[in-house]
Amino acid sequence: MKKRKKNTPFFSVIVPVYNNEDDIEKCISSILAQTYDDFELIIVDDGSTDKTPDICDDFAQKDERIRVIHRQGNGGVTAARNEGLFYSSGEYIYHVDGDDWIAEKLLETAKNRLDKASIDIFVFCHVKVLENNQYQKRKLRVEEGLYDKERLKKQIYPWMIFQLDKKGGIDSGSLCDKVIKRKLLQKHYCSDTSLFRGEDCVCAWECLYFADNVYFSEEMLYFYNRLSETSGQKKYRKNLLENEKAIAKYLRSSLKVKEDFEIERQINMLEFYGIVRSIHQEINFHHSFFSSAQLLKMKCKGERDICCYKGMPLKIYPYVLLINHQCFLFLMMCVILKKYIYKLLCIFRGWIIDI
Structure with missing residues (x-):
């Protein structure tokens, strides 16, 4: 069993879960396999009714870096993420969805970049895992590098959410391809817990808009699982x-x-x-x-x-x-x-x- 370090971890990885019994083991394993291990893993069980809580608790018994929070009832992913943020202690926050997984070098790559400057947000790229072993890579839509406030105003904000000739903007609107300084996130987390789709983007774009500097990387470090039955893309949403x-x-x-x-x-x-x-x-x-x-x-x-x-x-x-x-x-x-x-x-x- 790994012992928790006495000092504050560099990263807090927050994973909201709800009935992810088929995918959560792969998700957690990919986090524990990180080549950089100075992190805490906060799993927020949002009232799951399947075997998800038991799987998470089993992992927590084997690794003291893991903390599992069991919420009463299903309050939604935003509420779960916010509770994870409340309990976090890391200098930087990273979010992972319970049905996805990450590259083993993600945290090490982020740490190496964050060590070189006082960066508010580290942004990277993700891969969508589709049926029939198909992969769809979301490549960086800007030049890789560090953007200070003036550069953000000129090159990012005018097209951050939407480019006129495309159905999307420079940024993905996801929290899963961003490592965010906790002090920034605490000021600009999503306070509307009723949102069930696009809840990532209101937080991600607000953090980007109020960040002093952001590093954009071409590294493909996150795997977005579109095969999962729990994916919101496969559900009819009345509202x-x-x-x-x-x-x-x-x-x-x-x-x-x-x-x-x-x-x-x-x-x-x-x-x-x-x-x-x-x-x-x-x-x-x-x-x-x-x-x-x-x-x-x-x-x-x-x-x-x-x-x-x-x-x-x-x-x-x-x-x-x-x-x-x-x-x-x-x-x-x-x-x-x-x-x-x-x-x-x-x-x-x-x-x-x-x-």
Whole structure:
């Protein structure tokens, strides 16, 4: 059994878990296999009803660096992460999801970089593990290196959340590809525990926005498991629309958008695509067009402007207009039509290649 060091650990690794019995062993093992071992591992069991608590407790009995916190009831990943942060003592905080795993050199790589300067956040890259042994790497979208505040303002913040020509920004919005100084995170953690999707991004972007310096690395150090049955991507979320709008509202408040037009523009884009995602969800789960349209209308009842178009590209204006007039049935028909046109083009392209 490894003995805990008397001094404060350099890293606190926080892992929120809920019914992860199929994946948690691999997750914890990847953390304990780190080539740099000055860390504490805080596992927050968020009211699991399967064998997850027992698996975590077994690991804790074998390694004194591990602390397992058992919460009563399922309060959500944000609440679990926040409780882990409250109990943490490391100089830097690192988050790992219970169904994912990390490269064995992650903490050592971070430590080597953090030792060279007083860095608030160390950002790296991740790999999505897909079906049929497929891997999708998220490469760094900026030049690798250290960014002080002025460089962040010029090269990161204007495209941090959204780039106009892409459905995403420079940053992933994930907490799992960032090691964050605890003093910074304690000031800018996510306080809205009702968020169930995108809860990472409100915290990650707020920390980036208020950081004095950030190091961006090309290293691929995190493995995001898209095969897991517990993945939020595979679940129907009845309140997805409300959640997407709550994220936008939270960011408008925390990032003080009235003082930064570029950030306001990006949040407007984020909100728009969040609403579009809600429409796609209804289609993907094969719900009736009419009942889905009525449901979305009911959710938007009384709202004058569902989506703000300020700063958006002109090509998006018609869609914003349709959303604000609650033409959800027409929008869903457009999505389906676009989907079938794309499939026909793919078939046609295949014919040309065969010829």
